[in-house]
Amino acid sequence: MPASKPVAGPSVVSQAGRSGRNWVALSALAALIVLLPVAGLALEALKGSSGLWAHLFSSILPVALVDTVILLIGVGVVTAVIGTTTAWLVTAYDFPGRRMLQWALLLPLAVPTYIIAYAYLDILHPIGSVQGAIRWVLGYETPRQFRLPDIRSMTGCILLLGFVLYPYVYIPTRAMFLTQSGNLVDAARTLGISRREVFWRVALPLARPAVAIGIALALMETLNDVGAAEFLGVRTMTVSIYTTWITRTDLPGASQIALALLLIVVALVGLERWARRRQRYATDARRSRGLTPQKVTPLKGLLFLFAGSLPILLGFVAPALYLTTEAWKRYQFAGLSSRLLGEAISTITIATLATVVTVALGLVVAYATRLRPGKTSAFLLRLSTIGYAAPGTVVAIGVLIVLAGFDRLIDRTALDWFGVSTGLLFMGSGAAVVYALTVRFLAISVGGIEAGLSRIPLSLDHASRTLGQSTAGTFRHVHLPLSKAAISAAALLVFVDCIKELPATLLLRPLNVETFATHLYGEAARGTYEEASIAALAIVAISILPVILLSRVGTAGRG
């Protein structure tokens, strides 16, 4: 999140030096955990792949690169527009339904990209109800006489991804509007500027780091997506990695493309940070007050309510309603599968464990940069977040190479020394899944917690030290309570992402373990989506509660 340095005097908190070093060491451990699978991939990539790059340059890159760039720009624009305008709407204006919108705008987070693509493909199909109704109104009888353009297109993909990914921009931007704008907006108003101008000239420029981090998260989710792109026929670089690996059975080649892509992403993120290296945004978390929402006329209020509801309708209500009717049809047709309970338990267990580990590590990494700000800790922080930029399957393969290697080693050693086989400790226990999810989502937890900590002025650390508190005491009595909201928000986001995650869970889970997402994929892979509609609905349903909680902590944390 915002790269803002805490408001501080020039000196580093020197008393914290020693334990700070311990935290940095722990942070290095977290970075190592993330780096291991990447190293595994690099080893794979070194095996070489004959003729791959010639083929890539002549046939794949010209299209895939352009498609990827268009998709990223498109999704970036859509999420930025929806995310910032809705955030401004619910913070700056007071209209009926505003409170409901505040949390409801998060709901599309509960819908995975592959589910929204599948749902809209069906809803908008020429034989679906929407086009049926249009034909009925226009007096056409069959789709052969009249039909709308096919959703399977770049435009379709951009819009659908935009509808479910905009909350990544909405969340940090709204938080920024809430905490940072109050005083400045009032100042601007005193100077006679209208609300709309305040948005363009004060609030938005101030919120730029938040918007940037939101867009970055949304774009990485986009880069990770394979399901929606596959449904909608958009060929991204990620799809090319798949094709190279699966269709041409060239894992070294796929690893090479994946690593190249990873480098590009890391470079872009670095560039973005470099571009705003001189900007510092900080206000005192406790004293700044949110801006008072302005009352609007009833007509305008209605208009705002409608505008604010639109992304929710498109990104959540429509697909959720669709899934509900499909699930209901399925329930009447085939009843409730007894597998669902077991799947619910595995889904929640895996997501919970992964969230706990991810948040713990996130705390370590973010706290290390606070105790010992500097190049080393900042570098470790960047390193620990690169798992988010790599496609899920790529991370999974890296984890597989590393952990299965450990497993073999442990098993062989145990056999040699004690004559017992340990079996596969990591792969057999599900620890491999938790590991992969941690690598994937550590960026979310680190980013969220770092942003939370950065709002706490360093003067509090000094005060706490002066009053005789140790580093641990300062952490427990000062930082933890003040960043509780940020930590909870990070935990909830990670939890929801873990529930939606597919490729790593699919590849790394033990025998007889099925989650909602893997069940759904099992049906989707053979085209029998209808049988998975209940599982799909379950994924959305379990994610709703954390998403609503997320909106609660989002506001509770502000003064």
Added chain:
Amino acid sequence: MNSHTFLTSALLATSMLAAPSLASAAEINVYTTREPALIAPLLEAYTKSTGTKVNTVFLKDGMAERVASEGASSPADILMAVDAGNLVDLAEKGVTQPIESSVLNGAVPAELRDDKGHWFGLSYRARVLYAAKDLDLASFNYEDLADPKWKGKVCIRSGQHPYNTALFADYIAHYGAEETEKWLTGVKDNLARKAAGGDRDAAKDILGGICDIGIANSYYVGLMKSGKGGEEQKTWAEAIKVVLPTFKDGGTQVNISGAAVAKNSPNKADAVKFLEYLVSDEAQKIYAEANYEYPVKAGVAADPIIAAFGELKIDNKPLSEIVSHRKQASELVDKVGFDN
């Protein structure tokens, strides 16, 4: 809570998630890329008749990598996969072992299994033509897909999908790469929509008026027409008729689903028994009736819905040859921009 204890308890909880699944005598472990719902009836029937417990994990991409990485400690006994290419890959990556079984060799025709016994085909499916019901079309050649008269009327899934690369590889086996490239360009020009989605979308899109003909697998028709997928899909299936296309100098392209015994199988004897069960009359009948696939064993009949397509004349190019052209087919798909 201090973050150290936080971390420790998280790791502890992680390690307790599940005990490592150690193999015991009356159990076999199946790694499968066949979807769970497709093999569940077979596994249930097997457990019922032998008492052997079957543990499964459904994987998709990366099964070979997973078994290879697990190495000697791998619990996998049986590897099940669709598409001859995937089975060949398993053998080439060295994660299978040769099996000599008179039961298997007697039931599976030689051209549908590995000659060293590394894998065995258990069922097969044909890549067929779905055509709008009212089209006057009694026969069809794969070559015709590039005929300009079908401009804007052809639906097909991604050219990179193994079902399609196998078909295109078969085309290469017949005509060579250069001709295939021309043909693929022609097919691409005829597409009514993006090459995306699944096989059943061909039927759905024909009903939706997006296209007139589509290429898809034979068994989907059974799944749709039987009503197993619900009433709605029956209407999709009723909008189409199925034509078994052939190469001008050959027959209909088929692909297999099959299985292999894992190289480090801890329960090899049980694994072989399981494979032998899969080619029994009982299991082959389940393949035919539950999945609408063609059984590999002579004398076991296909489902009536499938049999109604007419007599299937399998193409004369051997699977091993088709598989050897796969990579080239995939590169041609990129070259002509089939999926763009």
